[in-house]
Amino acid sequence: KFDVIETFEYHSELPLEYYYDGVLHHIDPPDSSHMVCWATHQIKDIFILNTAGLQENAYKRFLLHFVDNTTQRLKHLYSILVKQYAIDEPGYVYWDQVRQNNLEQGSMYETQPLPAKGNLVNLTNPEQEVLGYFQVSSVKTKRIFVKDVPDLDFNFYPECGIWLLFQALRFYDPRFYPVYxxxxxxxxxxxxPDCIFCEMSILGGTTTKPDFWPE
Structure with a gap:
């Protein structure tokens, strides 16, 4: 079984130069401290592999995760942390059933999901079903960095909204302060605001640089 955690760097479009909250503030030099963010997300897909039918206990080029070109994920620097767990056959059967149930949800030909029976028991009420599977297993980890993917053209629209000033700033509704x-x-x-503050992006990151991130 594999767990995959992605981390990537992304940027906002502009530094903080002016804002209006009843008074016009000019930041000189412009503040670029909110232009670089890092986001970390657990990949929710379930990745399992069974080598029982292979000649050797090894498998190469197993597809773990796919990242497309419709976001900034691959634009600057991208990383995944892969955790590989050695699980027994009952554990494999359990996670394979959970994976199949997840794949079938929302399908036009969706079938009634089969119960993924784990090995947890409610000691106070043994008749009550408990979801989950407990196992102690060995784990190997590897971090991979991806940068400057050859021939990759990005196809996404910036989140940043830019508009002409249609009225004097003093006529702006205070409910919408500050105006950037x-x-x-x-x-x-x-x-x-998301033109300036990368933390406000739908990519869901912060300006705190991970310890493992290269300079």
Whole structure:
């Protein structure tokens, strides 16, 4: 059984240069401290492999995870941490059933999921079903970094919203303060907060750099 955890670096579009909250604030030099973020996510897919029918207890080029070109994930630096667990046959059967149930959910031809019977027991009520599987196993880990993928063209729209100023700042509704502004093409434009603060991206990261991240 394999667990996969991804970590990647991504950037916002603009530094903090101006904002208005009833008073216009000019940040000089512009603050770029919120332009670089790192996000870490556990991959929810279940990856299992059975080598019982192979000539040797080894398998090469097993597909663990796929990352497409529709986000910033591969734009700067990407990493996965792979954890490999040695599990017994009952454990393999359990996780394989869980995997199949997950794959069939939402399918047009969805079938009634089969119960994935684990090995946990409720001691106070043995008749009550308990979900999960407990096993002590050896584990191997490996971290992989991916950078500058050859011939990779990105196909995503920036989250950053940029607008012309249609009215004087003093007429903005205070409920929407602060209003963020930036110099773009030699003119002042209103920009959405995620243009500046990478923490506000749907990618879900923070400005805290992981300890294992290279300089």
């Amino acid at each position: 502004l930036a110099t773009i093409d030699k003119s002042i434009r209103e920009v959405s």
